[in-house]
Amino acid sequence: xxxxxxxxxxxxxxxxxxxxxxxxxxxxxxxxxxxxxxxxxxxxxxxxxxxxxxxxxxxxxxxxxxxxxxxxxxxxxxxxxxxxxxxxxxxxxxxxxxxxxxxxxxxxxxxxxxxxxxxxxxxxxxxxxxxxxxxxxxxxxxxxxxxxxxxxxxxxxxxxxxxxxxxxxxxxxxxxxxxxxxxxxxxxxxxxxxxxxxxxxxxxxxxxxxxxxxxxxxxxxxxxxxxxxxxxxxxxxxxxxxxxxxxxxxxxxxxxxxxxxxxxxxxxxxxxxxxxxxxxxxxxxxxxxxxxxxxxxxxxxxxxxxxxxxxxxxxxxxxxxxxxxxxxxxxxxxxxxxxxxxxxxxxxxxxxxxxxxxxxxxxxxxxxxxxxxxxxxxxxxxxxxxxxxxxxxxxxxxxxxxxxxxxxxxxxxxxxxxxxxxxxxxxxxxxxxxxxxxxxxxxxxxxxxxxxxxxxxxxxxxxxxxxxxxxxxxxxxxxxxxxxxxxxxxxxxxxxxxxxxxxxxxxxxxxxxxxxxxxxxxxxxxxxxxxxxxxxxxxxxxxxxxxxxxxxxxxxxxxxxxxxxxxxxxxxxxxxxxxxxxxxxxxxxxxxxxxxxxxxxxxxxxxxxxxxxxxxxxxxxxxxxxxxxxxxxxxxxxxxxxxxxxxxxxxxxxxxxxxxxxxxxxxxxxxxxxxxxxxxxxxxxxxxxxxxxxxxxxxxxxxxxxxxxxxxxxxxxxxxxxxxxxxxxxxxxxxxxxxxxxxxxxxxxxxxxxxxxxxxxxxxx
Numbered sequence: 001x002x003x004x005x006x007x008x009x010x011x012x013x014x015x016x017x018x019x020x021x022x023x024x025x026x027x028x029x030x031x032x033x034x035x036x037x038x039x040x041x042x043x044x045x046x047x048x049x050x051x052x053x054x055x056x057x058x059x060x061x062x063x064x065x066x067x068x069x070x071x072x073x074x075x076x077x078x079x080x081x082x083x084x085x086x087x088x089x090x091x092x093x094x095x096x097x098x099x100x101x102x103x104x105x106x107x108x109x110x111x112x113x114x115x116x117x118x119x120x121x122x123x124x125x126x127x128x129x130x131x132x133x134x135x136x137x138x139x140x141x142x143x144x145x146x147x148x149x150x151x152x153x154x155x156x157x158x159x160x161x162x163x164x165x166x167x168x169x170x171x172x173x174x175x176x177x178x179x180x181x182x183x184x185x186x187x188x189x190x191x192x193x194x195x196x197x198x199x200x201x202x203x204x205x206x207x208x209x210x211x212x213x214x215x216x217x218x219x220x221x222x223x224x225x226x227x228x229x230x231x232x233x234x235x236x237x238x239x240x241x242x243x244x245x246x247x248x249x250x251x252x253x254x255x256x257x258x259x260x261x262x263x264x265x266x267x268x269x270x271x272x273x274x275x276x277x278x279x280x281x282x283x284x285x286x287x288x289x290x291x292x293x294x295x296x297x298x299x300x301x302x303x304x305x306x307x308x309x310x311x312x313x314x315x316x317x318x319x320x321x322x323x324x325x326x327x328x329x330x331x332x333x334x335x336x337x338x339x340x341x342x343x344x345x346x347x348x349x350x351x352x353x354x355x356x357x358x359x360x361x362x363x364x365x366x367x368x369x370x371x372x373x374x375x376x377x378x379x380x381x382x383x384x385x386x387x388x389x390x391x392x393x394x395x396x397x398x399x400x401x402x403x404x405x406x407x408x409x410x411x412x413x414x415x416x417x418x419x420x421x422x423x424x425x426x427x428x429x430x431x432x433x434x435x436x437x438x439x440x441x442x443x444x445x446x447x448x449x450x451x452x453x454x455x456x457x458x459x460x461x462x463x464x465x466x467x468x469x470x471x472x473x474x475x476x477x478x479x480x481x482x483x484x485x486x487x488x489x490x491x492x493x494x495x496x497x498x499x500x501x502x503x504x505x506x507x508x509x510x511x512x513x514x515x516x517x518x519x520x521x522x523x524x525x526x527x528x529x530x531x532x533x534x535x536x537x538x539x540x541x542x543x544x545x546x547x548x549x550x551x552x553x554x555x556x557x558x559x560x561x562x563x564x565x566x567x568x569x570x571x572x573x574x575x576x577x578x579x580x581x582x583x584x585x586x587x588x589x590x591x592x593x594x595x596x597x598x599x600x601x602x603x604x605x606x607x608x609x610x611x612x613x614x615x616x617x618x619x620x621x622x623x624x625x626x627x628x629x630x631x632x633x634x635x636x637x638x639x640x641x642x643x644x645x646x647x648x649x650x651x652x653x654x655x656x657x658x659x660x661x662x663x664x665x666x667x668x669x670x671x672x673x674x675x676x677x678x679x680x681x682x683x684x685x686x687x688x689x690x691x692x693x694x695x696x697x698x699x700x701x702x703x704x705x706x707x708x709x710x711x712x713x714x715x716x717x718x719x720x721x722x723x724x725x726x727x728x729x730x731x732x733x734x735x736x737x738x739x740x741x742x743x744x745x746x747x748x749x750x751x752x753x754x755x756x757x758x759x760x761x762x763x764x765x
Contacts, residue, residue: 671727
């Protein structure tokens with residue numbers, strides 16, 4: 001069972017790293033706080049979005065039931081179309097025609113300024129009038145028994161008699177031509193019955209083609225129009241509104257004579273007389289109401305029309321103001337809110353009524369105004385709220401005006417789109433929300449980690465460059481070392497030797513002769529290249545030409561792994577930057593004593609002094625505050641003799657404590673970091689790198705331990721390498737001691753070191 005659990009651990013995707021192996025930075029903390037704020041903000045936004053219902057819009061063929069009717073609502077004002085003869089007709093593509101709709105249409109007389117001028121009344125139907133079947137006689141053709149009235153004689157004639165019945169006609173009017181002989185015959189009969197001496201009633205006529213101004217002043221729009229004037233005026237005031245009396249009865253001789261008798265017998269203008277219709281004295285009319293039509297292309301015609309009348313359409317002005325024009329029913333406030341939230345693009349102010357409060361005015365007479373509308377049905381179906389379901393109609397409209405030869409009118413044409421938009425609600429799936437949360441958390445952490453890594457590496461490289469500059473400055477003086485503010489150029493110009501030399505690869509013989517004929521300059525450049533290769537992963541390119549500084553200029557802001565350019569004078573033989581220390585192989589003592597870098601002479605016996613013992617022989621920590629920071633490294637080794645049995649257990653990873661080599665490797669790294677707490681006089685230094693490797697040695701039944709430690713510091717790193725090696729070896733012992741107590745740790749030793757004033761050490765060389 002234990003072995004099974006051990007194998008299960010191998011599939012762990014989230015292996016844990018000890019806290020001691022991690023490093024915290026202020027920059028990382030700032031990025032973490034920012035990432036946490038962003039994550040919380042995005043999670044709140046995702047939660048809010050998840051709680052909102054998702055809107056789904058689908059386009060389908062209109063599913064309205066066959067025979068379904070469409071309601072059209074309108075309110076239109078025509079300032080120069082009299083209500084007396086204004087009608088609304090409806091036609092559609094199926095051949096249906098309905099003339100002069102009255103049941104659901106209300107007309108209100110208005111003035112030219114679109115002010116109410118009369119009572120709102122339900123529209124009435126105009127009945128067909130009768131004419132004499134037999135001609136009254138040729139003697140009544142082209143005669144003027146009825147006195148022709150002019151603009152000048154109109155006031156005198158209408159005031160001379162109690163009642164004057166005027167026939168306003170136009171010679172071109174068919175109905176006027178048919179009425180002419182009958183009117184003359186009726187005039188003769190009425191005048192014979194009521195002679196001039198009686199003074200009660202008289203018949204007369206007005207030719208509106210000759211007396212245009214008179215007819216317009218009396219609001220004559222249809223021919224023939226028979227008006228009744230009492231004591232010089234046809235004005236009747238009711239409820240503050242002015243009206244006029246018109247005869248709308250049959251146009252036979254008998255009917256006209258009877259009409260005259262009724263008028264003569266009436267005691268007052270308000271006495272009901274058969275055939276008299278009172279109409280508002282105004283120039284305009286407002287239409288308001290609705291019609292129900294089939295969902296096929298159709299047209300609403302607003303036009304002047306009446307049976308038995310002719311109209312001068314060429315002089316008719318159909319300018320109008322649309323107060324509203326929409327399809328369907330108005331939504332309630334709650335339904336409108338639901339529609340606004342579910343509509344794919346929201347609702348605009350004119351979403352259902354594109355013509356609302358639009359004026360269509362023209363100074364031209366006889367023009368027809370046409371509006372063409374395409375209507376689309378949008379059905380909303382809020383989930384769990386059936387009471388808010390609603391069918392909304394929207395339309396687009398195009399309007400134009402054109403001259404009409406037959407009749408001027410206002411046309412509102414419409415066509416229904418065969419496509420219906422169905423908008424419904426549905427909750428968002430839970431797995432969408434969970435996926436979004438994972439994407440937010442993982443994405444923000446990934447991006448923040450990348451930013452933190454870039455910032456950390458940039459800071460790390462900058463610190464290394466500063467340490468290199470400090471080391472070079474300690475040898476050549478601060479004025480001889482320059483580092484660009486962006487870290488893009490590192491140049492060493494040795495004023496102490498009077499010139500600069502190229503890096504590795506140069507074969508300048510004159511520079512070599514300045515170093516005593518040896519290869520110290522080339523060794524120095526090679527050391528510099530090695531160190532830059534170790535720090536940045538690549539070495540600077542060789543300069544072209546001897547004796548001249550050739551610095552490269554890579555940008556740290558772009559490629560963080562590219563090394564800065566460096567020009568090193570070959571005339572110097574005492575640069576000490578970790579592995580960059582280069583000395584001539586002979587006359588070490590004399591070379592130190594004659595160096596031009598200002599170190600002064602050192603005796604060889606100084607190197608043999610015990611640095612951790614003061615002059616009184618007491619233990620003391622070495623003061624390294626005056627020493628320069630250099631790149632230092634050390635490699636240590638050890639061997640753990642296991643024996644055949646234990647070796648097999650380790651090789652096959654069959655020990656109860658787990659993977660021996662992995663645990664020992666981590667222990668070695670941790671041990672290196674705690675060297676200063678274990679070794680009393682060791683300095684606490686910043687480790688740049690710790691690498692512990694363990695290899696099985698089958699022939700010796702042993703484990704070889706190798707530990708590498710690196711730093712940029714004023715003191716060496718040998719103890720860190722040795723402690724890492726020893727700790728790893730001791731951990732191996734701890735892991736296998738249950739299997740055998742015969743395990744031996746041996747050969748703990750320093751294998752190699754570089755950097756510092758003591759130079760390079762390699763065991764066995």
